Amino acid sequence: MQSPDGNDSNGVGISVCAINMAFERRGSRVDVLSDINLDIAPRKFCSILGPSGCGKSTLLMLVAGLYQPSSGRILVNGQTLKGCYSDCGIVFQTDVLLPWLSVLGNVLLPADVKKLPKAAATERARTLLEQVGLNGFETHYPNELSGGMRQRASLCRALLHEPAVMLMDEPFGALDALTRERMQSDLTKLGATDPRTVLFITHDIEEAVFLSDQVVVLSQRPASILRQFDVNFPHPRTSDIRRTQEFHHIVDEIRELFRETGIL
Amino acid sequence: MPRRNTFLEKQGYRILDSLPVVATFIGILVMWEGATVLFEIPSYTLPAPSEIGAVMIEKRWQLYEHSQITLMESAIGLGLSIVLSIPLGILIVYSKLIERTVYPLLVASQAVPKVALAPIFVVWFGFGLLPKVLIAFFIAFFPIVVNTVVGLSRTPPEMIHLMRSLGASPLQILLRVRLMSAAPYIFAGIKIAAAFAVVGAIVGEFIAASSGLGYMQLVANNNFEIPLLFATLVALSLMGIFLFYLVALVEMLLLPKPLRKSETGLEGSTL
Numbered sequence: 278m279q280s281p282d283g284n285d286s287n288g289v290g291i292s293v294c295a296i297n298m299a300f301e302r303r304g305s306r307v308d309v310l311s312d313i314n315l316d317i318a319p320r321k322f323c324s325i326l327g328p329s330g331c332g333k334s335t336l337l338m339l340v341a342g343l344y345q346p347s348s349g350r351i352l353v354n355g356q357t358l359k360g361c362y363s364d365c366g367i368v369f370q371t372d373v374l375l376p377w378l379s380v381l382g383n384v385l386l387p388a389d390v391k392k393l394p395k396a397a398a399t400e401r402a403r404t405l406l407e408q409v410g411l412n413g414f415e416t417h418y419p420n421e422l423s424g425g426m427r428q429r430a431s432l433c434r435a436l437l438h439e440p441a442v443m444l445m446d447e448p449f450g451a452l453d454a455l456t457r458e459r460m461q462s463d464l465t466k467l468g469a470t471d472p473r474t475v476l477f478i479t480h481d482i483e484e485a486v487f488l489s490d491q492v493v494v495l496s497q498r499p500a501s502i503l504r505q506f507d508v509n510f511p512h513p514r515t516s517d518i519r520r521t522q523e524f525h526h527i528v529d530e531i532r533e534l535f536r537e538t539g540i541l
Numbered sequence: 542m543p544r545r546n547t548f549l550e551k552q553g554y555r556i557l558d559s560l561p562v563v564a565t566f567i568g569i570l571v572m573w574e575g576a577t578v579l580f581e582i583p584s585y586t587l588p589a590p591s592e593i594g595a596v597m598i599e600k601r602w603q604l605y606e607h608s609q610i611t612l613m614e615s616a617i618g619l620g621l622s623i624v625l626s627i628p629l630g631i632l633i634v635y636s637k638l639i640e641r642t643v644y645p646l647l648v649a650s651q652a653v654p655k656v657a658l659a660p661i662f663v664v665w666f667g668f669g670l671l672p673k674v675l676i677a678f679f680i681a682f683f684p685i686v687v688n689t690v691v692g693l694s695r696t697p698p699e700m701i702h703l704m705r706s707l708g709a710s711p712l713q714i715l716l717r718v719r720l721m722s723a724a725p726y727i728f729a730g731i732k733i734a735a736a737f738a739v740v741g742a743i744v745g746e747f748i749a750a751s752s753g754l755g756y757m758q759l760v761a762n763n764n765f766e767i768p769l770l771f772a773t774l775v776a777l778s779l780m781g782i783f784l785f786y787l788v789a790l791v792e793m794l795l796l797p798k799p800l801r802k803s804e805t806g807l808e809g810s811t812l
């Protein structure tokens with residue numbers, strides 16, 4: 278598969294180099310990120326874990342190129358990021374569906390903006406919607422769907438243009454436990470993870486360990502990296518790994534780390 | 542078996558819903574009619590509804606012709622204000638310079654009672670259509686600008702982030718997201734502006750005119766034809782309602798269903 282930026286199926290690597298970020302507002306200054314260094318290998322799944330308000334969303338916005346760092350730089354596919362990085366799909370904390378478009382219209386938004394061939398895009402949109410069980414809801418408006426259905430539609434939208442990078446900001450944070458577990462499995466089924474590099478933000482330790490190859494734990498604000506964990510279960514993963522000793526071992530280790538640093 | 546409401550059934554419910562209002566209105570008319578008979582209120586103080594109705598039928602052509610003039614003045618004034626206000630609102634939101642220079646002046650200018658500009662406009666622009674159109678325009682202008690500005694700036698930032706991340710140009714973001722999410726505010730502004738424009742046209746006619754409902758009212762007043770005075774008032778109200786529903790119809794045709802429930806984001810509009 279050839280993606281617009283010319284990278285092949287080997288995927289896109291992300292390097293976050295010496296990033297500092299502060300917000301200035303009316304003279305007062307809030308330091309949010311302090312000296313973040315992070316490498317995500319191509320086609321790997323990296324989770325960011327950290328307490329609420331520590332700067333996780335800010336880090337994601339920086340990687341998307343939507344914010345400019347106060348200092349440091351971000352390399353995507355070996356190139357310094359300037360402006361927005363558009364070969365990525367973003368799933369925001371809330372669904373951010375446009376209320377005046379139908380579900381299908383929302384999923385097709387990337388194709389509309391990027392002027393991709395209409396017929397092929399519609400075909401793909403319908404397939405994606407079917408995979409998450411939203412077939413039959415194509416012509417519904419977002420306000421006619423439940424929270425879980427809306428977030429699934431926004432996941433389909435992020436995947437429509439086959440981005441090399443997926444950025445997900447606590448995508449399941451607002452969902453009930455049952456829906457959340459279902460969507461964690463859906464991610465693999467949809468191909469949201471497979472040939473892509475994923476940056477996934479969560480405050481749920483088990484979710485992070487279940488999904489990731491790499492778990493990055495952030496401190497309280499201003500966030501710096503406390504520690505990184507490698508998770509070596511093979512893909513695709515099933516719920517069975519949640520019962521393994523190794524899974525619990527990593528989860529406990531992260532929990533212990535949170536306890537030591539006074540986050541838990 | 543689940544049943545779907547048919548279109549006709551829905552219309553039926555709507556008529557049922559409005560029944561109490563209609564009943565109240567008829568009740569008031571009946572009481573009014575009764576009071577004028579019971580207390581022998583003279584027609585030059587308060588004519589009975591039946592008398593007003595009779596005059597409306599008798600003078601229907603005259604009322605119709607003068608309504609057309611006033612309607613034209615208000616509609617042109619409203620049209621002008623729509624065409625100029627929305628782009629100005631966009632400029633205010635997109636240009637820091639205009640936001641800091643023009644917008645504060647515009648807001649401050651609302652302290653001027655615009656109705657009081659009417660005599661000046663007559664001095665400047667004569668007795669024809671122009672001064673009435675301009676007064677209607679000046680009064681209708683501000684609510685649309687304010688609502689456009691409020692609507693555009695309340696676009697959720699996440700939506701703009703989403704569009705930027707897809708590589709959308711600023712123009713695409715304006716047309717596909719910001720104007721759409723501002724549309725309910727803009728239409729709420731236009732509905733208020735429609736009512737204001739009629740007021741502007743009449744005030745213009747009060748001051749200097751040889752036609753229009755305002756002129757008719759003045760003449761009826763001078764001739765002590767009080768029932769006719771009330772008849773023109775009814776015609777004016779019908780015209781205001783007509784313009785309001787015309788805007789509502791356009792809104793219904795243009796906007797997808799989730800955007801139609803328009804809320805008023807109006808701040809500080811005065812006549």
Ligand SMILES: Nc1ncnc2c1ncn2[C@@H]1O[C@H](COP(=O)(O)OP(=O)(O)O)[C@@H](O)[C@H]1O
Binds near residue numbers: 333
């Ligand atoms: N656009 C912004 N302007 C000013 N301050 C911001 C902005 N975005 C985030 N912040 C501040 O940065 C800190 C971290 O925010 P965020 O990245 O959203 O945290 P998290 O996603 O980890 O909960 C918060 O204290 C917040 O107040």
Ligand SMILES: [Mg+2]
Binds near residue numbers: 333335370446447
């Ligand atoms: Mg966040």
